[in-house]
Amino acid sequence: MSTDTLGRLNAAQRAAVAFGAPDGEGRWRSGPLLVIAGAGTGKTTTLAARVAHLCLNGVAPERILLLTFTRLAAREMTQRAEQSVAAARQAQSAGARTGAAARVDWAGTFHALAARFLRHYHQSLGLEESFSVLDRGDSADMLDVERQALGYHKSRERFPQKATCLDIYSRTVNAQCPLAETLAAHFPHFVQWHDELKALFAAYVERKLAQQTLDYDDLLLYWYYLVEDERIARDISAHFDHILVDEYQDTNRLQADIIRRLRPDGAGLTVVGDDAQSIYGFRAAAVENILDFPTQFPGATVIKLEDNYRSTQEILDTSNALMLDATRSYQKALRAARGAGQRPRLVTVEDEQEEAHYLCEQVLERREQGVRLWHQAVLFRNSRHTLRLEVELGKRDIPYVKYGGLKYLETAHVKDVLAVLNWAENPRNELAAFRVLQLLEGIGPATARKACDALAAAAGDFAALDAVAGLPAGGRAGWDATSKLMQDLVSAPWPGQMERVLAWYQPLLERRYDQAFPREGDIEQLAQLANDYPSRRAFLTELTLDPPSASGDLAGPPHIDEDYLVLSTVHSAKGQEWDTVYLQHFSDGTFPNEFAAGDPHKLEEERRLAYVALTRAKNRLVLVNPLKYFVPQQPKLGDRHVYGSKSRFLTERVLATLEQGHWSSRQDEQPAWRRDLRVDLKDRARAMWR
């Protein structure tokens, strides 16, 4: 059997991996299984090993459905599983043929797999197979069109902005609850707009259907509608012997409903997660999904992984202390299998500039100690706070990659090029059409509208563009070139289409943007990326569902082989680990975010977020707290710098686990240093007698 896959695991991990038993035909079967995996307890290893175990025990790899939170996680898990299957087979048949490789094809995010199922069943849903997927920006823009059409934008009282409208819509869909509830619970200041929002969303839905465009939420929603039908649910479900779901604590109502539809009895269902790491409440994630799993699936087995293989005991002490302050107990105390190390440090610095200095110094010093840059990460709550750091890193020639926040795909020029491809793929996509046409000299909304109407009348034949009348005198040449390009793209083979688009776009780029040069580079990179995809459709869909900057695919840094420092939002850092972790801007207002201050639930989510950040570190953890920081609100009140207060998460219990200090680039700055130290002693002296 698969002793090799099981060999290096501890007892709990092994139980999770081998849960179940072979049936009469030698295929592995199991009932519902919930694995509670604390931070750093080998969750990925265990899940990958379970997949490998299944493959080695009679389950065909194509009969495994693996749902993950990011594409990166899917890739990592399938690769690991495939490797251990290959290794085990080789060991078994020493030297002989190793059999077919185990390729787990049905692995990916809920959204990516939803797109696959929807294209497959498009006829049953009355969708066209070529439907487009809208990213957040596109969705917001489309909502904005409706918002203006309905005249809400010029109300006397503030109507929510397009992005906020999308948040409200998205939350309502994902939580599957009435709009009134969403508003009351999460957007109380907008309850007055209930009826208008309802009308807005109705119009939005109509427009999406008319244009055959789906937003992120539609992918889940339509997948749910799909499996609501008994026959289709059975049809899909019959394709899979096992369904495994990662990061179950961050699934929302809709996702859980889909799983229930596919596996009403929980047969062959494995879910893995950690309630202490639930950090996607803002996206309507329902931590109840994991907490109530045993009730939802009676007879479910629960296995807890509690031995932490990642961090030193000191780092876990701080993390555990943080969670002891949580209002709800998670009954979890991580134990370090690795033993002791250095205490985590809490360092105050004067302001944000000093913070950037300090981080650079520390990173370089650590590198001197032999820790490569890519084993170090700076984590932050919000990407705006990294600007100074990025400048400082640039000055000192320290290479870095940034995950989360920075949006390569959302820059105007990249969106322009993608809009052309999107329009070619789906002529009904008016959002793309308007974007493309308005790039042309002398073409505004009115002319674009005419073009779209002509196109619709011609059933999407781009030749109809030639007949559009009333163009401005100077615009004819550009218009004809565009029309020709679109007609070419419909029939041209995919390789080479990007070149045509670039040739067309080049002059527009120069006319439109001041610094055309760096933008050209971005576009060329996009063209490179396009080569990796087999078709235009695959390129567009996967790009929106898995943007390069978020998953860690190239596109950002010039040379990925070189050593580089990692900058990441805490959210994007989920599931990752580094030797050294610096947590930037650890002060009240950022950690927790001021937005969360009033709401106990949000505050707890912020705490879990901090917990996720702390538990990323293996050997060294540094929290940096600037005493003075920039507050963008309240303009024109003199100095907009404000002395912030210490994070409320730094209770005496937590502080007791930390080593504290102050850092300054100017050696003569004694006062701040003394002030800080005095506070420290007070806290400790009190703590001793509590």
Place this chain on the structure above:
DNA sequence: ACTAATGTCCTTTTT
């Protein structure tokens, strides 16, 4: 009809 320029409000995290 389209473009450029000015004024006002808000500022998280992501598939």
Place this chain on the structure above:
DNA sequence: GGACATTAGT
């Protein structure tokens, strides 16, 4: 410091 709406100018 940026997004978005409105206004003035071509």
